[in-house]
Amino acid sequence: MKRILLGVVGVALGLLAPVRAVDAAATRAEKCAAAELKAAGTKAAAKLRCHEKALTQGKAVTSACLAGANARFAVAFAKVEARGCATADDLAAIEDRVDRFVAGLLDTATGGDRD
Numbered sequence: 001m002k003r004i005l006l007g008v009v010g011v012a013l014g015l016l017a018p019v020r021a022v023d024a025a026a027t028r029a030e031k032c033a034a035a036e037l038k039a040a041g042t043k044a045a046a047k048l049r050c051h052e053k054a055l056t057q058g059k060a061v062t063s064a065c066l067a068g069a070n071a072r073f074a075v076a077f078a079k080v081e082a083r084g085c086a087t088a089d090d091l092a093a094i095e096d097r098v099d100r101f102v103a104g105l106l107d108t109a110t111g112g113d114r115d
Contacts, residue, residue: 032085039080040098043073047102055110073098 026034046069054061077091 029085032080032083035080035083036077036085036090036094039073039076040094042076043069043095044098044102046072047098048105051102051106070095 047066050061050065050069053065073095074091077094081089081091
């Protein structure tokens with residue numbers, strides 16, 4: 001089971017790799033959206049690493065690890081919004097989607113058997 005989860009986490013982390021440099025011709029809105037996606041991908045990857053570490057050690061995921069991922073996301077997102085992005089104030093919606101994605105992936109990979 002752990003090998004399957006590690007494989008799934010590896011694939012997910014590969015898919016969530018940070019957004020590459022934005023094309024010079026990108027609009028301000030596109031640059032903002034790319035920065036928001038990068039922050040969201042980084043949060044998802046960090047939370048999945050917390051769960052991966054816990055599973056490989058046979059322990060429960062630590063709340064400190066998950067809180068660190070949340071805090072780093074909040075800081076990164078605040079920096080994005082400070083740039084004056086048109087989609088300001090969507091932190092909660094994006095954070096919720098990332099958290100649901102991580103929870104769904106964990107449920108699928110572990111068969112719903114997680115702490």
